[in-house]
Amino acid sequence: MIKVEDLHKSYGKLEVLKGITTTIHSGEVVAIIGPSGSGKSTFLRCMNLLEEPTGGRVWVGDQDVTDKKNNIMKIRQNVGMVFQHFHLFPHKTVLQNLTYAPMKVKGLAKAEAEKIAFELLEKVGLSEKANEYPTRLSGGQKQRVAIARALAMQPEVMLFDEPTSALDPEMVKEVLEVMKYLAHTGMTMAIVTHEMGFAREVADRVLFLDGGVLVEDTAPDEFFTNPKSKRAQEFLEKML
Amino acid sequence: MNLDFTQFIPSMPYILKGIIVTLKIVILAGILGFIFGIILSLFKISKFKVLGWIADVYTSIFRGTPLVLQLMLIYFGSPQIFGFQIEAYTAAVLSFALNSGAYISEIIRAGILAVDKGQQEAAMALGVPYRKMMWDIILPQALKNILPALMNEFITLTKESAIVTTIGVLDIMRRSYQVGAEYYSYFEPLLIAGLIYYLMVITLTFLGKAVERRMRRSD
Ligand SMILES: Nc1ncnc2c1ncn2[C@@H]1O[C@H](COP(=O)(O)OP(=O)(O)O)[C@@H](O)[C@H]1O
Numbered sequence: 001m002i003k004v005e006d007l008h009k010s011y012g013k014l015e016v017l018k019g020i021t022t023t024i025h026s027g028e029v030v031a032i033i034g035p036s037g038s039g040k041s042t043f044l045r046c047m048n049l050l051e052e053p054t055g056g057r058v059w060v061g062d063q064d065v066t067d068k069k070n071n072i073m074k075i076r077q078n079v080g081m082v083f084q085h086f087h088l089f090p091h092k093t094v095l096q097n098l099t100y101a102p103m104k105v106k107g108l109a110k111a112e113a114e115k116i117a118f119e120l121l122e123k124v125g126l127s128e129k130a131n132e133y134p135t136r137l138s139g140g141q142k143q144r145v146a147i148a149r150a151l152a153m154q155p156e157v158m159l160f161d162e163p164t165s166a167l168d169p170e171m172v173k174e175v176l177e178v179m180k181y182l183a184h185t186g187m188t189m190a191i192v193t194h195e196m197g198f199a200r201e202v203a204d205r206v207l208f209l210d211g212g213v214l215v216e217d218t219a220p221d222e223f224f225t226n227p228k229s230k231r232a233q234e235f236l237e238k239m240l
Numbered sequence: 241m242n243l244d245f246t247q248f249i250p251s252m253p254y255i256l257k258g259i260i261v262t263l264k265i266v267i268l269a270g271i272l273g274f275i276f277g278i279i280l281s282l283f284k285i286s287k288f289k290v291l292g293w294i295a296d297v298y299t300s301i302f303r304g305t306p307l308v309l310q311l312m313l314i315y316f317g318s319p320q321i322f323g324f325q326i327e328a329y330t331a332a333v334l335s336f337a338l339n340s341g342a343y344i345s346e347i348i349r350a351g352i353l354a355v356d357k358g359q360q361e362a363a364m365a366l367g368v369p370y371r372k373m374m375w376d377i378i379l380p381q382a383l384k385n386i387l388p389a390l391m392n393e394f395i396t397l398t399k400e401s402a403i404v405t406t407i408g409v410l411d412i413m414r415r416s417y418q419v420g421a422e423y424y425s426y427f428e429p430l431l432i433a434g435l436i437y438y439l440m441v442i443t444l445t446f447l448g449k450a451v452e453r454r455m456r457r458s459d
């Protein structure tokens with residue numbers, strides 16, 4: 001569960017998040033939607049403190065991530081993150097990408113970390129790529145490895161920041177399939193996306209951000225068929 | 241031009257022994273300078289500005305003064321610095337390590353900054369602590385990119401090591417010079433020294449290329 005209370009974030013004079021309050025419940029899949037520059041990435045990155053909020057509070061489970069007394073490193077182990085540009089470790093093989101953090105951060109034995117890694121690679125359909133280096137993979141394969149790498153830490157929450165935006169169109173589906181599968185396993189997920197069809201089908205809830213304000217926080221069907229705000233209406237007209 | 245190398249054949253083992261001396265200095269100073277360079281480069285990118293400032297001043301001084309001066313300061317100044325006279329060999333290793341540390345720290349700093357910022361974010365998001373992230377994720381990628389520059393620095397070190405002659409270390413340079421003095425003929429032994437240095441540099445270049453090829457495996 002992630003709870004966000006009056007979250008503010010400014011870069012100097014530029015206020016990017018203007019007081020966001022919402023809760024992502026356990027097992028819930030939330031799609032975060034909004035125009036470019038509306039603060040979606042910043043919002044997501046405040047949840048694992050890749051960006052430090054300038055105001056408000058964020059809880060992951062019962063831990064306040066904005067409280068300096070809490071060990072953010074420990075909290076991050078519970079929050080997987082998938083980036084637009086994958087950020088796989090290029091000097092490590094696919095398998096090593098998956099086993100590195102479990103071994104070096106959680107202290108798992110190699111055999112155990114590899115067992116988990118192979119299970120995950122099978123789930124994302126990349127078992128035969130275990131010993132390849134990332135440069136040898138297609139974009140879709142890289143992103144599936146990146147998802148598996150995050151899952152290898154066995155997190156309670158997964159954050160996705162436009163996971164398919166950097167992919168060639170024909171590779172979008174394979175990544176969305178993996179995410180769909182993950183949603184069905186009951187994973188708690190926050191997904192920044194421009195894939196409206198996917199959001200509507202998979203998300204339990206849609207958060208619509210515009211200009212750093214949470215304009216709508218509602219069920220997908222409601223959002224896509226009957227958006228209340230003018231800004232959401234205009235946005236959807238452009239997207240659909 | 242009359243050159244007579246034959247008269248120097250008996251002296252060749254003596255000159256060649258200098259290779260060991262030179263290599264010992266260069267390799268030890270290279271390793272120490274490399275470690276020192278990593279530490280300085282981490283200072284330079286540290287969020288603690290004082291550390292960065294110290295490292296910058298250090299680099300500026302060691303790059304802004306002649307190496308031969310640094311060597312002599314450490315050797316002849318050792319009674320005042322350490323309270324006792326250190327050996328010429330020690331002074332050579334020390335000054336070369338301190339000097340190349342300054343140059344290497346700049347190379348590594350640039351290499352670290354050239355690593356995609358996403359790498360750090362990915363590591364942070366996995367909960368990897370700063371030190372492990374630097375050591376396991378950032379530095380290996382940085383080193384791969386800067387290998388040619390590091391090799392260059394090492395080659396420079398090998399050539400410049402000839403200045404240890406000035407404090408009496410019996411390296412290739414000094415030995416050839418001595419042999420020249422003995423025969424009242426400097427030209428041939430110095431040519432021999434030149435050939436030895438050149439062959440060492442060529443070998444290093446070759447080794448560097450081989451290592452580079454190995455490290456490019458993941459591309
Ligand atoms: N590190 C930063 N420094 C300054 N401004 C930033 C920084 N990161 C993001 N911004 C600004 O914050 C705003 C929101 O950015 P972002 O959260 O990336 O939006 P989105 O993901 O919705 O496109 C943008 O105007 C962007 O320029």
Ligand SMILES: [Mg+2]
Nearest residue numbers: 040041042162
């Ligand atoms: Mg974004």
